[in-house]
Amino acid sequence: MKLASLKSDFVSTVSHEFKTPLMSISYLAELLQRGRVPDDPKKQQYYETITNESERLSRLVENILDFSKIETVMKEYRMEEADIAALVADVAARFRQQAGLKDFSLETEIADDMPGVVIDREAVSRALFNLLDNAVKYSEDNPRVFLRGWWDGNHVFLEVADNGIGISRSEQPRIFEKFHRSERALAGNVKGSGIGLTLVDHIVRAHGGKVLLESEPDKGTTVRIQLPQRLLANDKGNKDG
Amino acid sequence: MTRGIKMDKILIIEDDKAILMALKDDLEFEGYEVSTAMDGKEGLNQAAGQDFQLIVLDILLPGLNGFEVCKKLRESGVATPILMLTAAKTEEMDKVVGLELGADDYVTKPIGSRELVARVKAILRRARQTEKLGDSSKFGDVEINFKSHEVLKAGKELYLTALEFKLLKFFIEHQGEVLTRDRILDEAWDDAIVSPRTIDPHIVHLRKKIEDDPAHPAHILSIRSVGYKFLG
Numbered sequence: 001m002k003l004a005s006l007k008s009d010f011v012s013t014v015s016h017e018f019k020t021p022l023m024s025i026s027y028l029a030e031l032l033q034r035g036r037v038p039d040d041p042k043k044q045q046y047y048e049t050i051t052n053e054s055e056r057l058s059r060l061v062e063n064i065l066d067f068s069k070i071e072t073v074m075k076e077y078r079m080e081e082a083d084i085a086a087l088v089a090d091v092a093a094r095f096r097q098q099a100g101l102k103d104f105s106l107e108t109e110i111a112d113d114m115p116g117v118v119i120d121r122e123a124v125s126r127a128l129f130n131l132l133d134n135a136v137k138y139s140e141d142n143p144r145v146f147l148r149g150w151w152d153g154n155h156v157f158l159e160v161a162d163n164g165i166g167i168s169r170s171e172q173p174r175i176f177e178k179f180h181r182s183e184r185a186l187a188g189n190v191k192g193s194g195i196g197l198t199l200v201d202h203i204v205r206a207h208g209g210k211v212l213l214e215s216e217p218d219k220g221t222t223v224r225i226q227l228p229q230r231l232l233a234n235d236k237g238n239k240d241g
Numbered sequence: 242m243t244r245g246i247k248m249d250k251i252l253i254i255e256d257d258k259a260i261l262m263a264l265k266d267d268l269e270f271e272g273y274e275v276s277t278a279m280d281g282k283e284g285l286n287q288a289a290g291q292d293f294q295l296i297v298l299d300i301l302l303p304g305l306n307g308f309e310v311c312k313k314l315r316e317s318g319v320a321t322p323i324l325m326l327t328a329a330k331t332e333e334m335d336k337v338v339g340l341e342l343g344a345d346d347y348v349t350k351p352i353g354s355r356e357l358v359a360r361v362k363a364i365l366r367r368a369r370q371t372e373k374l375g376d377s378s379k380f381g382d383v384e385i386n387f388k389s390h391e392v393l394k395a396g397k398e399l400y401l402t403a404l405e406f407k408l409l410k411f412f413i414e415h416q417g418e419v420l421t422r423d424r425i426l427d428e429a430w431d432d433a434i435v436s437p438r439t440i441d442p443h444i445v446h447l448r449k450k451i452e453d454d455p456a457h458p459a460h461i462l463s464i465r466s467v468g469y470k471f472l473g
Contacts, residue, residue: 015328016301016328019328020260020328020350021259022350022351023260023350023351024259024260024263026353027264027352027353027354028259028262028263030354030355031266031267031354034354036267037266042266045262049259049262053259188303189302189304190303191301
C-alpha cells in the first residue's frame with residue numbers, strides 16, 4: 001500500500017515537473033510568435049530560457065527512462081575512457097547555463113592530477129547533475145554549492161556540497177530509496193520526484209563505487225562519490241589488479 | 242499600451258522564474274502594472290500591504306503554499322480577486338479547495354497567453370461589476386451574499402455548485418440584458434472548450450433551485466434561439 005501511494009505521488013509530481021518547463025517553453029514561444037516581445041535583448045533572453053527549459057525537460061525524460069530501465073533491470077552502461085576533470089568542468093558549465101534564472105553560486109575545485117578513468121560518461125554526468133540539482137533545490141535563498149574532484153592515489157572522489165536545509169540523521173539511511181522524499185522537503189513544498197538519488201546510487205554502484213553522505217539539518221549536505229581504483233584507465237589502475 | 246487612466250495592478254506569486262518572467266512580460270504588454278513575489282510569505286506581505294486589483298497565485302510554492310496564502314489573505318480581510326495557477330497534484334481537489342478557500346478562478350498549467358489574458362480580463366471585469374453590486378443582492382425571495390457565497394430562498398439555505406453560483410452572479414450583474422450562450426460561455430464559464438448548449442442543463446438545475454415554478458420561470462427567461470435574460 002505504501003509503495004502504491006508513493007508511486008501515485010511520484011506520477012503526480014512528475015507530471016507537475018513536466019508541466020512547469022512545458023508551460024514556460026510554450027508561453028515564451030507564443031509571446032515571440034505573436035510579436036509581444038518588443039526588444040532584442042528580451043528576445044535573446046527568451047531564446048536562452050526556451051533552450052534551457054527544453055534541456056531541463058530532456059533531463060527529466062532521461063532520468064525517468066533511466067529509472068524505468070533500472071526498475072526492469074534493462075539499464076546498460078557503456079564504459080569508455082574519460083577525462084574526469086574535463087567531465088566535471090563540463091557538468092559545472094552546463095549546470096550553470098541550464099540553471100539560467102536561478103540564484104546560486106557554484107564553485108568548482110578540480111585537482112590537477114586527476115587520472116583517466118573508464119566510466120559511462122553520460123551516466124556519471126547525470127549523477128553529478130542530479131546532485132547539483134538537489135543542492136540548489138534543497139537550499140534556502142542564494143545557495144552556495146561546491147563541486148569538487150580529487151584523487152587520493154587509490155580512489156577518485158567526486159563531491160557536491162551545499163549549505164542547504166540538510167537531512168536529519170534518522171532520515172539519512174532512507175534517502176536513496178526510490179520515491180522517498182524527506183519530511184523537510186515535503187514540509188517546505190520543495191518539488192521533486194524522489195528518484196534522483198536512487199539513480200545516483202545505482203549509477204555509482206554499477207561502477208563498483210559507493211556514495212557517502214554527510215549531512216546536518218540547517219548546515220548542509222555533502223554527497224561524495226567514491227570510484228574504485230580498478231576504473232583507472234592507465235597503469236595507475238593496475239596497482240590493485 | 243495603457244488602457245484607461247489608471248492601470249490595474251496585478252501581483253504574481255510564482256516560484257518558477259521562467260514562468261514568472263513570461264506572465265509578467267505578457268501582462269505588462271497588456272498594460273497592467275505588475276509586481277512579483279517568488280514565495281508565499283513575500284506574496285502575502287505584498288498583497289496585504291498594497292492595493293492590487295488581481296493576484297495570480299501558484300499553488301505549489303516553497304514554504305507557504307498557494308492554498309495557505311489564499312486562506313490567510315481572506316482571513317485577514319483582503320478581498321482582492323485571486324486567479325490560482327496550478328499544475329495540480331489532484332486537479333479536482335485543487336479546484337474545489339481553491340474556490341472554497343475564496344479563490345475566484347483557477348487555470349491549469351500549461352496555459353497559453355491568450356487564455357490567461359482572457360481569464361485575467363474576465364476576473365477584472367467581474368470584479369468591477371461586483372463592486373457596483375455590493376456584497377449582496379436580492380430578487381423575489383432569493384438572497385445572495387457574494388462574499389460568503391450563501392444563497393437563501395425564503396430564508397432557507399440553497400446549495401449551489403460553484404458554476405451555478407457563478408452563473409447566477411453573472412445573471413444578476415447583467416439583469417435585464419439578453420445574454421447569448423456564447424457570451425455566457427465566454428464570460429462566466431471555467432472550461433472554454435464546450436458547446437454553447439452545455440449551458441442549458443445548468444440553467445435547468447439553477448431554475449429548480451431558485452424558481453418557484455421551474456417549468457414557468459419568473460427570473461431566468463429563455464430567449465428563443467438566442468440565450469437567456471434575467472429579470473430580477
